[in-house]
Amino acid sequence: MSRSRWLPHPMLTLMLTVIWLLLVNTPSVAHLLLGAFLGWGIALLCRGFMVDLPRLKRPLLLLRYVLMVLWDILRANISVAKLVLGRIEKLQPAFVEVPIDIENEFILSVLACILSLTPGTVSSGLSADHKTLLLHVLDVDDAEALIDQVKSRYEAPLMEIFQCSNT
Structure with a gap:
């Protein structure tokens, strides 16, 4: 399976992971893994609702x-x-x-x-x-x-x- 199928929106996954870490306010490997899993899962579940962003030319x-x-x-x-x-x-x-x-x-x-x-x-x-x-x-x-x-x-x-x- 292609990367885009398993990781449809890498920046969204990263952003959600960071937001999770900021919300829990407890730095630990467990929270990092949980945040990454939640970010990946939410991005995967929402991929059908995402619009394609056009490429910025200017x-x-x-x-x-x-x-x-x-x-x-x-x-x-x-x-x-x-x-x-x-x-x-x-x-x-x-x-x-x-x-x-x-x-x-x-x-x-x-x-x-x-x-x-x-x-x-x-x-x-x-x-x-x-x-x-x-x-x-x-x-x-x-x-x-x-x-x-x-x-x-x-x-x-x-x-x-x-x-x-x-x-």
Whole structure:
């Protein structure tokens, strides 16, 4: 049998072993062996639920992307605070359907999480074919401009970072 069948996720096994050792807080060979066994067993039992992580192709671009997302979150916090503290009649909440080109489930999850982390937007749903992401936005002036912003500012860089095909 192949290594991947008996040790499907070595890093997960190692991480779970370390977490076990930190939880028991008693260094001993018995706890190390028990932690390794538990880590291996949990990884083996969960292998069918794990998504394949795409290969990172542009790590420096990822760093720049993370900084941009953090900056956007900060700016959005200020904007949402102004909106919430202002006149509520001025708000224009809406659901916006954003067409998605990302095919990898992990990267699609990352995109949905980033959009939900940004105050004022929440990823509300995904179509059955994974081609349309439903966003709830607190204040929308122009839905098309929002779609263009999501695709150019968030989706396109993720596809470049992981060099996904755009089909």
